[in-house]
Amino acid sequence: MTGGVLSGPSAIADGRGGFSIETVEVDPPGPGEVRVAMAAAGVCHTDHASLRWPGPLVMGHEGAGHVESIGAGVRGLAPGQPVLLNWAIPCGACFQCGRGAQALCERTHELDVPALGTSRAHPGGTRLHGRPIERSFHLGTFARHALVRAEAVTPLPDGLPPDPACILGCAVMTGVGSALNVAAVAPGESVAVLGCGGVGLNVIQGARIAGAAVVVAVDRVPARLERARELGATHLLPATDDAEDLVARVRALTGGRGVDHAFEATGVSALAFLPLQLARNGGNALQVSGAHGAGSVELPRFFWNKRYLTPLYGDCVPGRDFPRLFDWVAQGRLELAALVSHRYPLGALDRAFADMLEGRSAKGVLRIA
Ligand SMILES: [Zn+2]
Ligand SMILES: [Zn+2]
Structure with a gap:
């Protein structure tokens, strides 16, 4: 055998x-x-x-x-x-x-x-x-x-x-799981995703499956933003080096408040804490790219009551998650x-x-x- x-x-x-x-x-x-x-x-x-x-x-x-x-x-x-x-x-x-x-x-x-x-x-x-x-x-x-x-x-x-x-x-489980298992995005909520590569696109799919009302995709490459739109992004923002401007534009899409869930999926360690500025008070900031390297953050970025999470592999429980992903693929919900x-x-x-x-x-x- x-x-x-x-x-x-x-x-x-x-x-x-x-x-x-x-x-x-x-x-x-x-x-x-x-x-x-x-x-x-x-x-x-x-x-x-x-x-x-x-x-x-x-x-x-x-x-x-x-x-x-x-x-x-x-x-x-x-x-x-x-x-x-x-x-x-x-x-x-x-x-x-x-x-x-x-x-x-x-x-x-x-x-x-x-x-x-x-x-x-x-x-x-x-x-x-x-x-x-x-x-x-x-x-x-x-x-x-x-x-x-x-x-x-x-x-x-x-x-x-x-x-x-x-x-x-890896990519699908990490992205979809971070949105659904870890952030637990709920219907009608708002989400921002920095980086529309393999993981970021799947955070966007997870947010769409969860029923998020606002899904903001941020990337430098126009073709990647276009893919993000096809997979569920409702708003596309070209990335620039001006982080404050980006924060202002995301806040403008959410009544000045910031999003319920902000994800970093770029792999750039300098951007690892940017989700704290994009998330509303009491919201979730998630670093899902596994970016290593040095980074620092001023404590007021956590104000107020923001959760900073670094999920591994979308909190995968194989026996629970893979059958669910297979079903969603079969139903055409997961691309x-x-x-x-x-x-x-x-x-x-x-x-x-x-x-x-x-x-x-x-x-x-x-x-x-
Ligand atoms: Zn991987
Ligand atoms: Zn074990």
Whole structure:
């Protein structure tokens, strides 16, 4: 049932800002593990950041494909089943999982599948430069095969193919979940979103699904604002360097008060606190881009009674959220196909990065199979 070692091309980050396509050998799945034949993988800003993570590293943390083989004890999955991968892999038993915050699981690292080249069937066979190969977010989806824990795998429903479903497992979940699970946008409320890339566009979709009355999209690139309109933005504001002017324009759309929920989805750390100025008193300011780097804020920005939140992965609870997202796609309420603006072979990852960094793509998808 579990077959032997399989080899295929993988995008490997070198830890110094570069990557190469290498042939990597992947062990058969051990107990509780699944080997997935990748079909499609979304490209995210975090993948570009991962070029400098300790490597070598199989890149990619969004993806979907077909079950190739399953390890002992894996239930409910069979070879050939189309599946979505999810990078925040809950243990189901720790303090955070127990309180329902599965995206914050404390044992994900501990339970991870061993790095390639350290394990059973092929010791040393998959090392690069003598070192075992790590996998981005316990997945490594920019590869012909991914070896993952069974808890990372969600079966896809009939009629939802791996492309475009692959982007559900990071960008869509992060954006839609931040709007619905974390901010809990309610019908008739107002929302502002800074940055209309893969995550920001999905905050906008989440706000639309929630029934927000005012959804203000802010971006520098006109084509991205146009996409935001198609996905649910009611007002489009071209970004400028004048933050005070932007704050004034958003307030003017909300009776001078500020929006109920303001989101930063640019990845620019200097903008991380701007949502505090866009949100009304008693409103929510959310930094959903995961921007790192330095930033500072004057305490009066929090006045009065504003909540500043940094949700991880839209507070994803896989068993609750993925079935709901699948239903919304089937009903036409959640747009996936329109988000995938560019497709590439695995070998064109550099072009996918360039299109993303220069704001040409909404979501780029690598076609792997
Ligand atoms: Zn846990
Ligand atoms: Zn991502």
